Amino acid sequence: xxxxxxxxxxxxxxxxxxxxxxxxxxxxxxxxxxxxxxxxxxxxxxxxxxxxxxxxxxxxxxxxxxxxxxxxxxxxxxxxxxxxxxxxxxxxxxxxxxxxxxxxxxxxxxxxxxxxxxxxxxxxxxxxxxxxxxxxxxxxxxxxxxxxxxxxxxxxxxxxxxxxxxxxxxxxxxxxxxxx
Numbered sequence: 001x002x003x004x005x006x007x008x009x010x011x012x013x014x015x016x017x018x019x020x021x022x023x024x025x026x027x028x029x030x031x032x033x034x035x036x037x038x039x040x041x042x043x044x045x046x047x048x049x050x051x052x053x054x055x056x057x058x059x060x061x062x063x064x065x066x067x068x069x070x071x072x073x074x075x076x077x078x079x080x081x082x083x084x085x086x087x088x089x090x091x092x093x094x095x096x097x098x099x100x101x102x103x104x105x106x107x108x109x110x111x112x113x114x115x116x117x118x119x120x121x122x123x124x125x126x127x128x129x130x131x132x133x134x135x136x137x138x139x140x141x142x143x144x145x146x147x148x149x150x151x152x153x154x155x156x157x158x159x160x161x162x163x164x165x166x167x168x169x170x171x172x173x174x175x176x177x178x179x180x
Contacts, residue, residue: 004070011061021058028071029054031144032078038139039082041124049085053078072153075146079136079154126176127169133157134169141166 007027010020032053037046056077064073127135136155140146148159148166155162 005066008061008064008066008070012064017058017061024057025054028074031071032074035075035140035144036078036082038143039079039136040085045085045089049078049081052085053081056081068153069150072150075154076156083132122177123173126173129176130169130172134165134172137162137165138169138173 007020007023010016011024013020029050033046033050036049036053037043040046040049053074057074060077064070127138130138133155137151140151140154141148146154148162151157151162152159
C-alpha cells in the first residue's frame, strides 16, 4: 500500500508525473487490457479503450483522493470507458446492446488475436447472453479473479449484490452450455 501511495504522490507531482506514469503503465497496462478485452471482446477495440482509459487517468489523477485503491479507481474508469465504447458502437451501427453483443461474438472468430478454441467461443457466447452487470461481475470474478471486496469498490455495488449476480450468471451460463 505504501508503494501505491508513493506512486500516487509522484503522479500528482507535476515534476515526477511523466516518469511515474510510465511506471503506472508498466504495472497496470496488461491487467487493464484484459479487463477491457473481456468487456469489448475485440483486440482493436480493447486497444482503443485502453488508450482512452490511460488518457483519462493521466488527465484526472489530481482528482484521485485515495478513498479507494488506485487500481480500483482505474478499473472503474476502464469499465466506464468500455461501456461508453460499446454504447457508441451500438448507436453507430443502429444496434441494440444485445444485437451488438451478438455481432461482436460472431466476429470474434475472425479476430486474429482471439486464441480461444470452440469451448472458449461457446463460453463467450454464453456470457454475451447475460445482462451487462452480470457480464461484468462474471468476467471480473472468473477471468480476473477479482475479490468481491475489490469489485465492490470498482463497481460501487454491495458485496452481497455482487455475489448474487455472480451466482445467477453462473447458473445462466451453465444452462446455456448444457442446452441441446
